[in-house]
Structure formats: structure tokens, C-alpha cells
Amino acid sequence: MHELSVTESILEISLRHAGQANAKRVTNLYLVIGQLASIVDDSVQFYWDIISKDTIAQGATLHFKRLPAKLICLDCSQQFNLGSDGFSCPNCMNDHVKILSGDEFYMEAIDVET
């Protein structure tokens, strides 16, 4: 798993933005993860507790917003979320579909104390 390097990036980004705001403490982090991004949030949390120690982000809570992958049927225009049973359109059962989103992986916001 590559979640250690991912977690280091999360720490770096949050500390940088907190520093720019002259914050004393980071209390919450809001992360957005698309269904097609290969990230396991459990291990991010595990590493977070270790590497945020002795920084102003120590003890901050990680919030993961999981976005489903969105698909559109190119035949009937039905939009639907990616399920576990393949890529077929739930309306017309067609496989003529296109992926609209699901690759997101970004930090949306942080809460800080100033």
C-alpha cells in the first residue's frame, strides 16, 4: 500500500495552508476520494495518527468524502453510479457507457484555530 506517502502529502498540504493562515492548530481535514482512486482510507488514518504527532495538526480529525464513479449510458442517456456488478446501464442493460467522474483525490478544506 502506498498510503504512507499519500498521508505525508496530506500533512504537508494541511500544514502549508494552516501556516499561511497563521493558525495555531488544525482540527479537521476534509478529503474527497473518488471511487476510481486507489486509496484505502483506513490506512491513511493509521499513518495520520503517527506522522501528525508533534505538529500543529496532531489530533485533527480526517473526514473522507467518498464520491461514487458516475457513468452515462450512451444509448438512453441514463446517468448512474458504478455498482459492483459491472458497467451495464441499469435502464436498458446496454454496455455502451462512458465514465463521467470518479478519479477525484483532493483536499477540499481544513478547519483551523487561529
Place this chain on the structure above:
Amino acid sequence: MTKNILVVEKILSANDRIAAQNRAIFDEAGIKAFNFMASPGAGKTSLIEQTVKRLIPRMNLAVIDGDIATNLDADRAQAAGALAVQINTGGECHLDAVMLNSALKQMNLKGIDLVIVENVGNLVCPASFQLGTHKSVLIASIPEGDDKPYKYPGMYRGVDALVINKIDLLPYVPFDMAFFSKGVEILNPGLVSFSLSCKTGEGLDRWLDWLVSNS
């Protein structure tokens, strides 16, 4: 006072910045670089070996090998005639831009035309980390099964070419090529793909033509 700060920053932006530096190093040296990704056992090393053997009369190749376990792969690339460099990933499941960057700084890139980066065998993690290579290639193989695009969509999303290796095994294993291709087409419409066998040599010429024309 509590304050909410809007960030909206890609988590891997630091990696992406180093990847851009790597790209600049390649471009300055007049090198085209390819990132080879695959699950363990897909025949990544065999494909590199065959590719190096056949291209070495025409151009100078370097292979940067990120295999975790051994330097066996680098040895095979070297035996085939390439300059081979081993990256120590420290047990990581993927290469990232920083690891490649430090390898590039230790290499003498003079006279090299084409670099193949052999990523760690893994179908999940390497997809998230840009390296700065010009093209990424996914190597799938017949024995892995036809459901891989559905199970590892992230991997099939971001690649520029797909190699379907070990097609000599098609008569012996159940593999529904239409089902496989349908998943690939949804994830990565119009993806260029090469069915080949490193064992029999079937399909290798078309693959090499693509590689050379993108070099």
C-alpha cells in the same frame, strides 16, 4: 477562533511537481520515456527483454527497474543489451516521481534514446503516481483472466497503450476477449492495444513499431 479554509488541492500535487521535473530531464536529454506497469507475473520483464533485444541494433536503451525483490530483472535487461539501473523502492508497492528523480540524477543519460521504467508489479498503486514519463503502458496477460478491467478500473483509466501478453495460451485458458475489450473500451475509449506473445514472437513487430514511432 475557528476558521474554515478552502484548500482544493490535489493530494499528489507534490509528486506531480517532481514528475514535471523528470519530464524536463528527459526532454532536455532528447529521451522518450515509457512507464511499464503490470500485475506480478504478467510478463513485464519478458516483454522488456524482447523489446530491448530487438531495438538495440537501432537505438540506445536504458531500463530503470523498480522491482522490490531482486535485481534479477535488471540483470535480464542488461544481458539483452540495455543500460540497466535498479531503484531501491524500500519495499514500496509502486514507484513515485521522487524515486525516479534520484535514479535519473545518478545516471549518465548521454546517448540514450529511449528509457523504459519498469514499475513495481501491482495493479492498484502505480496508477496514482505520475512519474513524468511520456507514455504509460499496461501489460495484461491471458492467464490473469478477462475480468481485470472491471476489478482494477483505476489502472486501465490512465494508460496510453495496452499490451495483452501470452496470447499463445488462449487455446488453454478461458478468456473472453470481447468481454475484456468491452471493459477496456469503457474505461479508456480508443486505447491502442497489442495482442502478442513474448514466447512465440507473434505480434511483437506491431508493438515495436508503435514504440519506435512514439520515440
